[in-house]
Amino acid sequence: METAESADRYLQELLLDPDPVMAAVLERSDAAHLPQIAVSPLQGAFLSILARSVKAGRILEIGALGGYSTVWLARALPENGVVVSLEIDPKAAQTVRANAAASGVADKVRVLEGPAAETLADMTERGEAPFDFVFIDADKTGYPAYLDFAVALARKGALIVADNVVRKGEIANSNSSDAMVVAVRTYLEKARAHPRLQTSVIQTVGVKGHDGFAISLVG
DSSP states (O other): OHHHHHHHHHHHHHHSOOOHHHHHHHHHHHHTTOOSOOOOHHHHHHHHHHHHHTTOSEEEEEOOTTSHHHHHHHHTSOTTOEEEEEESOHHHHHHHHHHHHHTTOGGGEEEEESOHHHHHHHHHHTTOOOEEEEEEOSOGGGHHHHHHHHHHHEEEEEEEEEEOOSGGGGGGOTTOOOHHHHHHHHHHHHHHHOTTEEEEEEEEOSTTOSEEEEEEEEO
16 A cells, blocks of 8 residues: 555656645645545546536535535636535535635535535425536445435436445445445445446545545436
């Protein structure tokens, strides 16, 4: 793992310019005493590239934490684009707003506070305009339900990306009693069976340890 972390740092220095704006986003999150579990810089850039690849104008983010991924995604948007970010923790939601404002993307970020399942149900019921890109990075036990809402709220050709689906390889353990592993396995099984989805998983190693992203194309 030490080699993987060294490679991650090398690739970050090689491929990404120094970014004081994004560094400040993490500093504000730390000052708010939020968990240090945001995506890495390389992963943030990866998400931004994916969003740009589908020409996303509307992005749904389920789970924002301090807004590090939010800002990366907002940067991928055109001038009139929007990230609708769902966050249950009021302190985290406040930090997202502060980070969006300080990063110059406040006009592209709309933060909705409350339990994601309830917010998503309300959005579905009132006919929210479809999204081009969905990023799921919230409580893992909610992933199966979030997938259903994501598909319902996504346009044809949209991408749905879910983080933390490999769980240090524990995802392969069919006998796991870990509720998060069980939920993520259910998410992947539902994605495999869904007639509108084509899904793959890419494992990741580096400064964030051993994990991975599930990526689904909506048909």
